[in-house]
Structure formats: structure tokens, C-alpha cells
Amino acid sequence: MTDNTPHAEDTWDVVVIGGGPPGEIVAQYAVQGSDRTAVIVEKELVGGECSYWACMPSKALLRPVEVLETARNLPGVQSIVGSAGLDVPAVLERRDGFTSHHDDKYQVQWANGAGIDVVRGHGRLAGERTVEVTASDGTVRTLHARRAVVLAPGTTATVPDLPGLRAARPWTSRDVTNLHEVPRRVLVVGGGVVACEAATWLQGLGVQELTVVSSTPGLLSRNEPFAGELVLQAFRDHGTTVLTDARVEKVDRPQVNDAGEGHVHGGPVTVSITGGRQVEVDEILVAAGRTPATRDLGLDSVGLDVSGSKGYVTTDDQLTVEGVGGDWLYAVGDVTGRALLTHMGKYQGRIAGAVIAARADGRPLDDGPFSRHRDVADDGRVPQVTFTSPEVGSVGPSEEQARKAGHDVEVVEHDIAAVAGASLLRDGYVGRAKLVIDRSTDTLLGATFVGTDIAELVQSATVAVVGGVTLEQLWHAVPSYPTVSEIWLKLLEDLAEQRRS
């Protein structure tokens, strides 16, 4: 007979399923400055996908590629670098340092230091405020939450059900971020952020024949069209074949092995693509989107059906799960489907943690438009940097998205290469900036920057968008000379000219 009586050692105020950055942050914010207790249930590594198979290793692989690209276009450095490629073993070793060789002891130390316990195993809901954890040895433990359960299980890579593709055991983001060998010929399926970043480092690490197959008419289709066009041009300049509006129809890999993560998973692969094209490669990378990890989460035990939201858990702006009464179930991070980005998941974690704490203390929730108790950022204020070469940074909607949302839109664009600060960074600078303005309030709705070293420019636009800074006020935010930030001045001058004519 199962004993369902809650025992003190199995009861916490907050139980979080999933130890990625959003899960860690929600636990921290829910307990800090109080005597509340929290536990993170984690089936793999505390730190989540971001730390070991996504953000950190990918950015560690991309930085040397970017530095070499800049050096090759910088007289005085160019002659020293010559045509030498990257020191691949050194790049991979540095990458492994950033993933702590897949050891999460420092993350666990951090959690424990913040007053958060860690329980290893697969967690699933087993009724209200109850989580069942299955450990790797098969033992099952039941955890109870006094205040809240938070779902933070993230997503996994989607591998489309195309003839022969799954049987070919293609690489996913896990393999390509943790690659241990560089295949000679690679075909990338997808044209989004993962596909474009991975193609950038695969090319930089020495893949000799690289093909990108995207089902969309261009790359990075959620951005302004010029962003994808500039990235596509850079790929082609480096000899990468990019096929847009194209689909993989069939994959044939007669010999498959289980060499493990980041190693080539078998013999040559023949890929049939729309239009009768066939490509033979040594590995396929599938970067065709993500699937929420809700399939084995016990959602039915609390009457939750996510089939209508493609498996994502729908939340309100306090990150409380919709469709479950009692304000005890929350969700943060990728699983909400709100914005699949670490910084946005952490933002949600801060809000949900503060909401749990306020509700536990009996304090009223502050839900004004810029409240710390309300997710307003993903309502058109999401910043993102794609670390391709050139980089793509944006916040808020593109012109098309803003028009579709019904705004009275005015736009202005300028070539970033024309700014002194950019031309100093390297020869042959390629870049462009665009502002999307709400004519009725004369404030920024969105901004996009493409070019070398524009990543840090995004935050200035985010401050302007979130703060509702008017274009009139922006004239007095004087950018330093000679920095890339002078693009702000050029955009304002163009706008003034546009308005005069």
C-alpha cells in the first residue's frame, strides 16, 4: 500500500521541475529573504540545456570564428593570421571549459548556498501540489509543495518525421554544440537561429562542404528581411550553399552507429531535396525548431490538456498556469512558449518567484503595466542577439509585425558601415540598422541592427522601447565618438530629413 501522508522531509514550500536558468531563478526569488524552502527536481544537469548544450557552448564556439573573421579583415593583423584556420582542439577545449565538462557541481553548490535543495530524477505531477520523482535506479519518491509547484522542463530538438531522417540518427543542437570532430560535409536542415549560428561555427571550424536547407523563403524569418539577406550573403561569400524555400524529402543512410554525442553517427548520407536535387554528406544537422518537454509531466493528473497549444503550457502574466485553479501551479521558461530565450525565461523566473513570495506572505500583487509582478516584456519587447557573422540584434517587432498588430508605423534605415566607429572595427564592414516607430506616440516599437559587434547595441534600443523614450528625447542621448552607437544619430538625422521631404 502506498503511504500518501506528507512527511516533513518530503515537503518544501516550492517544488520546481527542471533546473535550467528559469527554474533556478524562480526558486531563488521565491525563497530569498524568507524562511521558505525550495527544491529543484532535475533529471540531467542543474543548469539545463542553456549551460551544457545550447547558449554557452554555442557562444564559446562562435567567438573564435568572429575574432578570426575580423582579424582577416584588419590590416596589420591580417598579415600575421594569413590564411591559417582555427586551432580546432584549442577551441573545443575552451568550449568544454564553459560547459564544465558536463559536471554540474558548481550549479548545485550555488543552489544549496541559496537555500535550495536538489533532488535527482524525472519529475511528474501526481495531483495537486504533489510531484513524483523517478530516480535513475527506478525508485520513486513523492514530494509535496506547501505553496507552489513550478514547471520548468524546457524543450527538446524537434526531428521532423521525414522518410529516413530519424533512422539516420541526425545530429541535433546537442551534438553540434558538443561536437568532438568536424565532419567534412554537412547538411543543415532549418533556417532559424540554431541553423544559422551552427552553420557559422561549422564553416569556421573547417567543414568543407556546407549546405543549409530552409523551408522558409529566407533565413532568420522572424527578423527584418534584410537581416536574413545579409547573413545569407555572408554564408554564400564563404562558399556555403543555401537553399531557401526548399525541403528535405528523403534521407538515406545505410550505415548508422552509436558513436555518441558530437561524433559522426554513421556512414555517408544521401539527402533528396525538393526540385530533384541530391546531396551526399557525412552528417546532417536538424535545427528545425523545438518541442516542449510536457509529454511525460503528469499534466493529466491535474486535468491539464496542452494538445491545443502544441504542447506548451499556457500561463497568465503572473506565470500562473491557466486552466488549473488555486494559484499553486506556475510555469516558466521555454515550456510556456512565450519567448524561447534564456534571458526571457529568467525574467519570467523573477516574476513567478516574486508572485509566489507575495502570495505566501499575503501581500497584494502589483500588476500595473511595468510591475515586477507581471510579464509585459514578451508583449512586443523581446530582445535577441543571433551570433552569426554578421551578428543580428533586435528588440520589439519588425515593421511587418508592427503593421500587422495595427500600429501607425514609420520606419527609418541606415547603413552601419557609414559610421566611423564601425569602419574602425574592420575593413569591409557590412551592416544595417532600422527603427520601427509608433507615429502616434513618436516612440520606438522596435529596432534591428546587423553587423560586427552590434550585440551590445541592442540594450540601448531595449531601454528606449521599454522606457517609452520619445524620438525627441533621443536627440539628447548623445552617442560617444567614434562608436558604433553613432548609428543612433544617423538614424535620427535620416528621420528628420524624411519628415522634411
Ligand SMILES: Cc1cc2nc3c(=O)[nH]c(=O)nc-3n(C[C@H](O)[C@H](O)[C@H](O)COP(=O)(O)OP(=O)(O)OC[C@H]3O[C@@H](n4cnc5c(N)ncnc54)[C@H](O)[C@@H]3O)c2cc1C
Ligand atoms: C543551440 C542553442 C543555442 C541557444 N542559444 C541561446 C542564446 O545564445 N541566448 C538565449 O537567450 N537563448 C539561447 N537558446 C535558448 C535557450 O537555451 C533556452 O531558451 C533555455 O535553455 C530555456 O531554459 P529552460 O530552463 O526553460 O529549459 P532548459 O534549459 O531546457 O532546462 C530544462 C531542464 O529541465 C530538466 N527537465 C526536463 N523535464 C524534466 C522532468 N520531467 N523532471 C526533471 N527535470 C526535467 C532538463 O533536464 C533541463 O535541465 C539556445 C538554444 C539552443 C538549442
Ligand SMILES: NC(=O)c1ccc[n+]([C@@H]2O[C@H](COP(=O)([O-])OP(=O)(O)OC[C@H]3O[C@@H](n4cnc5c(N)ncnc54)[C@H](O)[C@@H]3O)[C@@H](O)[C@H]2O)c1
Ligand atoms: N542566440 C540566441 O538567442 C539563440 C540561439 C539559438 C536558439 N535560440 C532559440 O531557440 C529556439 C529554437 O531555435 P530553432 O532555430 O531550432 O527554431 P526556429 O523555430 O527559430 O527555426 C526553425 C527553422 O527551421 C525551419 N524548418 C522547420 N522544419 C523544416 C524542414 N523540414 N526543412 C527545412 N526547414 C525547416 C523553420 O521554417 C524555421 O525557419 C528559437 O526560438 C531561438 O530563439 C536562441
